[in-house]
Amino acid sequence: MPVGIDDISFYTANFSLDLQELAANNGSNAAKYTVGIGQERMSVPGADEDVVTMAANACVPLLEGMKTRGEDSNAIKTILFATETGIDQSKAAGVYLHSLLKFSPRCRVVELKQACYSATAALQLATAWVARKPKEKVLVIASDIARYERQTPGEATQGCGAVAMIVSANPRLIVLDSETGIHTEDVMDFWRPNYRSTALVDGKYSTKVYLRCVRSAWQDFQQQSDLKFADFDYFCYHLPFSRMAQKAHNHLANGNAHELSTKTLEDQISSSLIYNRITGNSYTAAMYIGFISLLDNTAANLAGKRIGFFSYGSGSVGEFFTGTLVEDYQDMLHQQGHQSMLESRQPLNYADYQKMYAFEVPTDGGDHEFEHQTNGKFRLTGISQHKRLYQVR
Numbered sequence: 001m002p003v004g005i006d007d008i009s010f011y012t013a014n015f016s017l018d019l020q021e022l023a024a025n026n027g028s029n030a031a032k033y034t035v036g037i038g039q040e041r042m043s044v045p046g047a048d049e050d051v052v053t054m055a056a057n058a059c060v061p062l063l064e065g066m067k068t069r070g071e072d073s074n075a076i077k078t079i080l081f082a083t084e085t086g087i088d089q090s091k092a093a094g095v096y097l098h099s100l101l102k103f104s105p106r107c108r109v110v111e112l113k114q115a116c117y118s119a120t121a122a123l124q125l126a127t128a129w130v131a132r133k134p135k136e137k138v139l140v141i142a143s144d145i146a147r148y149e150r151q152t153p154g155e156a157t158q159g160c161g162a163v164a165m166i167v168s169a170n171p172r173l174i175v176l177d178s179e180t181g182i183h184t185e186d187v188m189d190f191w192r193p194n195y196r197s198t199a200l201v202d203g204k205y206s207t208k209v210y211l212r213c214v215r216s217a218w219q220d221f222q223q224q225s226d227l228k229f230a231d232f233d234y235f236c237y238h239l240p241f242s243r244m245a246q247k248a249h250n251h252l253a254n255g256n257a258h259e260l261s262t263k264t265l266e267d268q269i270s271s272s273l274i275y276n277r278i279t280g281n282s283y284t285a286a287m288y289i290g291f292i293s294l295l296d297n298t299a300a301n302l303a304g305k306r307i308g309f310f311s312y313g314s315g316s317v318g319e320f321f322t323g324t325l326v327e328d329y330q331d332m333l334h335q336q337g338h339q340s341m342l343e344s345r346q347p348l349n350y351a352d353y354q355k356m357y358a359f360e361v362p363t364d365g366g367d368h369e370f371e372h373q374t375n376g377k378f379r380l381t382g383i384s385q386h387k388r389l390y391q392v393r
Helices: 019-026 030-036 051-068 093-100 118-132 153-157 203-224 242-254 262-279 283-297 335-343 350-358
Strands: 003-011 015-018 041-043 076-082 108-112 137-146 159-169 174-176 181-184 234-237 306-313 317-325 367-369 378-384 387-392
Touching (some): 003 051, 003 118, 003 283, 003 335, 015 019, 015 350, 019 030, 019 350, 041 262, 051 137, 051 159, 051 387, 076 093, 076 118, 093 108, 093 137, 093 387, 108 118, 118 137, 118 159, 118 317, 137 283, 159 283, 181 203, 203 242, 203 306, 234 242, 234 262, 234 283, 262 283, 262 335, 283 306, 283 335
Parallel strands (some): 041 159, 076 108, 234 306
Antiparallel strands (some): 003 174, 181 317, 306 317, 367 378, 378 387
């Protein structure tokens, strides 16, 4: 019985900062960003946005699609919420989401964490649950806000976004294979202790670990599967920045003594980088936004094409897995909605960016109302007695 992703959509904040604007105000050469790391803009969340509101907004097209097709959303019996931007040490962000979207009480909810990798762990758990109970569906969420200290190399790789996926039997988008390759290694390339709001990162070391992990996960995959590098049509990689995917793809290709041209290698990943270049890093959501970008921005019919995925989370865990797009997968795309959302974002000047960056959720336990900034359907209206308050527009 085939199991995989039946529907997928993403959401990002309605503000963006052009990295040339950032460079002009922090003394950097813009080419360091546009060429060096392959980024153009980054999404910036408003004061009234967090991982819950972004996730809820990402879910809207999926739930509307189910309603239009006459499908019962109560078939979603599990919500797996993957994030490294958690809002509570105890309560899963998915429970807030469950309430906002009015899911049935007969639904389990849990939050998963392992840097940028945990959405893939959630996806693999979801496929196993669906294989066990084919009539049920699982909602997988990846939602994050990438945040680094000002005036550091990581600042230009900030961003935010959320992806929502419905995993089901007989999926209408992509069938996932059971064989995967895994690599886990205890390293300190990127981490964020509980007492910090921004991450710590050793950029050069993290790049080395990423490349080592992709090679090792691929080697493990080859032990599980008969598929070779040349059997894949396209690849999607975790995207802390677009240039990282290009490095990883060349690294993997060189290790497999392929005979494909450089142009062919570039064609295998180029469409997956388009959205990331203008939204920035979104941690758990980044690779899956890359997958959506591939689907939305490839004119050719991809039915029957095999996709290779490499998911990486610093610290570190990596996994290589595969899937094949099904006939009429185009019927499940939300291309127009995604592109309208991206085109309608409000550009920020540097002063506005500084102000928005400086905002922190108050920790004094008082009553605080947040400025209405987001255009999304869901917003974080404020906080009272340490309780987050949400609103559906």
